[in-house]
Structure formats: structure tokens, C-alpha cells
Amino acid sequence: MRTAHSVAAVRNAERELMDRLPEGALMQRAAAGLAAACAGLLREARGRVYGARVVLLVGSGDNGGDALYAGARLARRGAGVCAVLLVPGRTHQGGLGALLGAGGRVADDPFDVLAAADLVLDGITGIGGRGGLRPDAVPVARAARSGSAMVVAVDLPSGVEADSGEVAGEAVRADATVTFGTYKPGLLVDPARERAGALRLVDIGLGPYLPSVPALEALQHADVARLLPVPTGESDKYRRGVVGVVAGSARYPGAAVLAVAGALRGGAGAVRYVGPGVEAVLARFPETLVHEGSPSAAGRVQSWVVGPGLGDGSWATAAVADVLASDVPVLVDADGLRLLDVETLRGRSARAATATTLLTPHAGEAAALLGIPREDVEAGRLDAVRELAARYGATVLLKGSTTLVADPDAGVPVRVNPTGTPWLATAGSGDVLSGLAGSLLATGLPPRDAGSVAAYLHGLAARLAARGAPVAADDVAAWLPEAWRNVVG
Incomplete structure (x- = not known):
């Protein structure tokens, strides 16, 4: 599992570790890992480090020091290394001395050296940076991107918020980021994530000093494989779980079909469909159990999915109220989110321990639930998903370029989907995602696990189906079994 820790946790861990190390040893560990990563990138691009033109963008503080010491190591390997000092009076003096002693130099004109660079190392600001780049750093950061050089960020791209992934102003857009000790939340959450490029983690010994509970975590194949339901020899369709799907309308019958498609491939033994799309569902999936009355009269289920394409009629x-009155896990999506009664929702888990709820909004729906502009949700996805989970007392899966899953317990790490x-x-x-997650709920997975695993498989199925070309939702559903096999194989 990939984990990320807050700036405060990293700072505390660094202090504890530095108390046990000789002065400067921790920075040297970081610089060694950074230099090795840059050397590897240069070998991939040019075949060698010797003769490469490397430019260091150096701000004040330790981030600039890391860049300078790494630059010194590259200079000793034959690279031509030049430093652009953005705050000359506050440059890390030990790092600058090491660079000059190794044959590096300070640039007279930053734009000349940037135009000819093979690799640019972004050491402008570190994890404590706030509010985007300072105005004097903006032209240099833009020049770094305008040429053909690879841009490598030190710890995280300068100008992004380490704890939230927000980008409040201009920020560096890196091709790769070399981060130290642990991932930072902003490296895994958009809009900062897309500015980080490929990620490489350098172990500098912080592990024993970091909190055991991270701020953020991302499942990997092995984690998902451990969570996936596996039938036994004694399993039948009912023991494996039955998921009820309340979706579709005369206007949107396809939503019912797609939600059922996801549900059938989510591990449950059977799918009950309730709604006006019976003919469309049976035409595509004749194995579906159908009912045209109220959900509570449809028969026993182990979870409900309600909302995709449902409309807003009586x-x-x-139907939404009926489903929320049940004592089984419920996933609410799309139109169901607009029809929520908040007090009913918050009272579900108090009524029965099994009456858990998973909400799956996209940014627009999340904005409506929070009463804020959509742009605010997209700019601050991590804060938005945490606030939604706390306010509604439910697990929340916030869909988008970075899909996040938050538990109503603020002490539980938010999950970020990497696929x-x-x-x-x-x-x-x-709609496919909703059916898939609801089916996993029916197999017994808790809402946080069901949402995280569903998002992982859904994203992986989309990658396998697309392979660089457009896909339709039906394609994603069809590739879910292959994604499942890819994870467990």
C-alpha cells in the first residue's frame, strides 16, 4: 500500500531522526537519492550523465540545499551543473559550497542556461510552501518548461500545497518528482498530482518515526486481491450475496442496464432489479431478478444501489426513502443524491450497525451537497470529501480525475484511487461503478473497502479497454472480469 503523511508528521519525524544522526546526514541521504534518480533519468534520455547540462532552481531553505548537494554529486560525475539562485542572500551555504567545490557554477543569466538544459531540478520551495510561486520565480519556472529539458521536482513541485493537493497560484509542472521518506498527500491528489509527473520515493529512514496511521493511502494490486470476495465450495447465489439495484426511468433506461452490468460483475451471487427499466434489463441480462413494485417488497438483499438515472418523480x-429505511448497506448515486433526506441518512447507522451508507457523487453533485461552487470542490478535493463524510455521517466516494474515498471517522485515512x-x-x-461497488457491499465488504476496490477495478478495466482509444461505459463493464483476473493473477 502506498501511504502519504502530512507536513506536520514529516517535520516531527525529521526532527526525531536528526537528533540521532550527525549534523547534515539527513540532507545528504536525500541528496544522494535525488542525484541517483536524476542520473537514471539522464541515462535513459541521453545514454550517460557525463556532459549533461543540469540547471538547479534554488530557493531558500533545505529544499534548495537538497538540490545543491545533489547537483554537486552530478557535477562530480561529469555533468555541467549551473545553479539559478532565486534568493541569493538566503541560499543554503553548505550546499552552494559543495556545488562550487565540485566544479558547478552560479548562472549569470538564468534564461540562457535554461534554454540549453537537459535536466532542470526544481528546488524553489519545499513542503512548507503556500499560495503558489512568488512572482519573481514565475518567469524562471515557465522558462524551465518551455524548452526540451526534463523537469524534476525536489520532494514536490514548487507552488503546490503538500497537505491538500491544491494549487493556489502558479506552480511548477514536473516530469518527475523525487520525494523523501514518505509520499505527501498533494502528490496523490489532483490538481497537484498532475503537476508531479512520475513519482519516486527515496527512503531516508523516516519510517520508524512516522505515525502508524497516515493521512492518505492508495491500494495496490496485492491490497485489492486480499479484499476481493472468493466463493467456496459451499457457496450458492444467496450465500454470495444479493444486491438490489433501483435505477433507470422511462427517460434513462440505459442507466438501469449499466448499473446492473456493474453489479453482475462485482462478486455478488445475484442481482435484483427494481424500477421501470425491467424490459431493457431483461433484454440484456436475463439472469437478473426483477420487480416492478417498491424496493422493500422485492425480496431479501444484502445491499442496495439507488439513484442512477432514476429521475425525480414521485x-x-x-423508492429512495424506502431503500434508506432498510437495515442493509446502501449506495446512493446520481439522482438519489438529490432526493436524500439528511436526517434519515444520519440516523441510519444509529438504527442498525448494518445500515451503512456509501455516497458516490461527482464534483457537481458534491458541490450541491455542500452548498459551494463546483470549482471549489475541484480545487480542494481532499477537503471536500472529508467535509461530505463528516456532514452526512456516511462514507463518501468522490469521483473525478482523482477518486477519493473518505470514512465518516476523521481518524481513518482517506483512500485515493491510483487507477x-x-x-x-x-x-x-x-452507473457501472455504482453497480460494482454495491455488489461488493453485498458480499460483505465495508463501505470504505467496497468503494476503494470498486474504483480500483473500474479504473483498471477502463485502462485495459481503452489502450489509448475512446471507450464507452459498456466497454468498461465488459472488461471488469479481466481487471479482476489482472489483480488476482
Whole structure:
């Protein structure tokens, strides 16, 4: 599992470790790892380090020191290393001395050296930076991107918020980021994530001093494989779980079909469909159990999915209320989110321990639930998903370029999904995800695990289906079994 820790946790861990090390040893560890990563990138791009033109963008503080010491190591390997000092009076003197002693130099004109660079090392600000780049750093950061050089960020791209992933102003856009000790939340959450490029973690010994509970975590294949349900020889369709799907309308029958498609591939033994799309669902999936009355009269289920394409008529309103009155896990998506009664929702878990809730909004729906502009949700995704989970007393899966899953307990790490592709931004893909997650709920997974695993498989299926080309939601559903095999194989 990939984990990320807050700036405060990293700072505390660094202090504890430095108390046990000779002065400067921790910075030397970071610089050694940074230099090794840069050397590897140069060998991939040019075949060698010797003769490469490296430019260091050096701000004040330890981040600039890391860049200077790494530059000194590259200079000793034959690279031509030049430093651009953005705050000359506050440059890390030990690092600058090491660079000059290794044959590096200070640039007279930053734009000349940047135009000819093979690699630019961004050491402008560190994890304590706030509010974007300072105005004097903006032209230099833009020049670094305008040429053909690789841009490598030191710890995280300068100008992004380490704890939240927000980008409050101009920020460096890196091709790669070399981070130290642990990932920072901003490296895994958009909009900062897309500015970080490829990530490489350098172990500098912080592990024993970091909190055991991180701020953020991302599942990997092995984690997902451990959570996936596996039937036994004694399993039958009912023991494996039955998921109820309340979706679709006369206007949107396809939503019912797609939600059922996801549910059938999520590990549950059977799918009960309730709603006006019975004919469309049976035409595509004749194995579905169907009912045209109220959800509570449809038969026993171990979870409900309610909302995709449901509309807002009287039947839809009654159906959402009926589902929320049940004592089984409920996933609420799309139109169901608009029909929520907040007090009913918050009272579910108090009524029965099994009456958990998973909400799956996209940014627009999240904005409506929070009463804020959509732009605010997209700019501060991590804060938004935490606030939603706390306010509604439910697990929340916030869909988007970075899908996040937050537990209502603020002490539980937020999960960030590492799979997916921009091609997944297509009509109906959320319906497939809802059915998939609801099916995993029916197998017994808690809401946080069900949402995280569903997002992982959904994103992986989209990658496998797309392979660089457009996909439809139906393609994503069809590739879910292959994604499942890819994880467990």
C-alpha cells in the first residue's frame, strides 16, 4: 500500500531522526537519492550523465540545499551543473559550497542556461510552501518548461500545497518528482498530482518515526486481491450475496442496464432489479431478478444501489426513502443524491450497525451537497470529501480525475484511487461503478473497502479497454472480469 503523511508528521519525524544522526546526514541521504534518480533519468534520455547540462532552481531553505548537494554529486560525475539562485542572500551555504567545490557554477543569466538544459531540478520551495510561486520565480519556472529539458521536482513541485493537493497560484509542472521518506498527500491528489509527473520515493529512514496511521493511502494490486470476495465450495447465489439495484426511468433506461452490468460483475451471487427499466434489463441480462413494485417488497438483499438515472418523480422519491429505511448497506448515486433526506441518512447507522451508507457523487453533485461552487470542490478535493463524510455521517466516494474515498471517522485515512484513464470520463461510467461497488457491499465488504476496490477495478478495466482509444461505459463493464483476473493473477 502506498501511504502519504502530512507536513506536520514529516517535520516531527525529521526532527526525531536528526537528533540521532550527525549534523547534515539527513540532507545528504536525500541528496544522494535525488542525484541517483536524476542520473537514471539522464541515462535513459541521453545514454550517460557525463556532459549533461543540469540547471538547479534554488530557493531558500533545505529544499534548495537538497538540490545543491545533489547537483554537486552530478557535477562530480561529469555533468555541467549551473545553479539559478532565486534568493541569493538566503541560499543554503553548505550546499552552494559543495556545488562550487565540485566544479558547478552560479548562472549569470538564468534564461540562457535554461534554454540549453537537459535536466532542470526544481528546488524553489519545499513542503512548507503556500499560495503558489512568488512572482519573481514565475518567469524562471515557465522558462524551465518551455524548452526540451526534463523537469524534476525536489520532494514536490514548487507552488503546490503538500497537505491538500491544491494549487493556489502558479506552480511548477514536473516530469518527475523525487520525494523523501514518505509520499505527501498533494502528490496523490489532483490538481497537484498532475503537476508531479512520475513519482519516486527515496527512503531516508523516516519510517520508524512516522505515525502508524497516515493521512492518505492508495491500494495496490496485492491490497485489492486480499479484499476481493472468493466463493467456496459451499457457496450458492444467496450465500454470495444479493444486491438490489433501483435505477433507470422511462427517460434513462440505459442507466438501469449499466448499473446492473456493474453489479453482475462485482462478486455478488445475484442481482435484483427494481424500477421501470425491467424490459431493457431483461433484454440484456436475463439472469437478473426483477420487480416492478417498491424496493422493500422485492425480496431479501444484502445491499442496495439507488439513484442512477432514476429521475425525480414521485416513484423515485418514494423508492429512495424506502431503500434508506432498510437495515442493509446502501449506495446512493446520481439522482438519489438529490432526493436524500439528511436526517434519515444520519440516523441510519444509529438504527442498525448494518445500515451503512456509501455516497458516490461527482464534483457537481458534491458541490450541491455542500452548498459551494463546483470549482471549489475541484480545487480542494481532499477537503471536500472529508467535509461530505463528516456532514452526512456516511462514507463518501468522490469521483473525478482523482477518486477519493473518505470514512465518516476523521481518524481513518482517506483512500485515493491510483487507477483510471481520462477516457473514463464518458456517459454511464458512473452507473457501472455504482453497480460494482454495491455488489461488493453485498458480499460483505465495508463501505470504505467496497468503494476503494470498486474504483480500483473500474479504473483498471477502463485502462485495459481503452489502450489509448475512446471507450464507452459498456466497454468498461465488459472488461471488469479481466481487471479482476489482472489483480488476482
